Amino acid sequence: MKYDWIFFDADETLFHFDAYQGMKLMFSRFGVDFSEQDYSAYQKVNLPLWVDYQDGRITADQLKHTRFESWAEKLETTTAALNSAFLTAMADICSLLPGAQELVESLKGKVNMGIITNGFTELQSIRLERTGMTDYFDHVIISEEVGVAKPDAEIFEYAHKLVGLPSKQRILMVGDNPHSDILGGLDFGIETCWLNSQEKATPAGINPHYQVKSLADLQALLLA
Structure with a gap:
């Protein structure tokens, strides 16, 4: 070797890492039918955040918070709760x-x-x-x-x-x-x-x- x-x-x-399936599962647990349109709207926010994170412009916490901000408002919950729910769903479908x-x-x-x-x-x-x-x-x-x-x-x-x-x-x-x-x-x-x-x-x-x-x-x- x-x-x-x-x-x-x-x-x-x-x-x-099928984020769309993970999000569908996660949001179904919040009573939301998460669509492909919802997913592409999410990715418009999420993908640039990952570039910023990899380039050292934002922290992991900022990424986790910002990507779920609008959903946290809609669902009257916290970005931390949504992040946790998402990672749990990703573990469930891994x-x-x-x-x-x-x-x-x-x-x-x-x-x-x-x-x-x-x-x-x-x-x-x-x-x-x-x-x-x-x-x-x-x-x-x-x-x-x-x-x-x-x-x-x-x-x-x-x-x-x-x-x-x-x-x-x-x-x-x-x-x-x-x-x-x-x-x-x-x-x-x-x-x-x-x-x-x-x-x-x-x-x-x-x-x-x-x-x-x-x-x-x-x-x-x-x-x-």
Whole structure:
């Protein structure tokens, strides 16, 4: 095995993250029939917030508060209650991407594995538990706890120190987001693998060491 450590992103790298289905479930518990129009209105607010969060312009708390502000007013509840309800719903519908279980099973004992995610703390351990993935990962590094998000070098530095400063050539970052996962990893000086399941064009200036279409392809690559 070429690597001592492999770090994985969580959402859409190991786990399905179907926010629309999660929100439908969450809002049904508040007695609301949440439509696709509602979802696209929500995403108009939510997506730019994630960019601001990844670029360090807002905090995790600001993101969580702002994205649910208008719904909290409508439903006469708090943004904190809605966030919690959303993360609970996402945990209730969580499932692994095809090949995730087989991949980590095949790597266990051959390489150390961790997760570096910009997702929120409340969802991570419950999701690992429910999918039976807890024992595969030595560390789960969550931007909300570190105080900075990928692609900021600081979260990679934090992870690097946490695992005892192994040689950067022996670390691989795997993720689906070319900006936060791949550019973040490259800027920190570690090797990267872009999980590009939709076969998108590689963004200018981002050159992952590897590119795979599926986790099965990644498994074949790593164990070749």
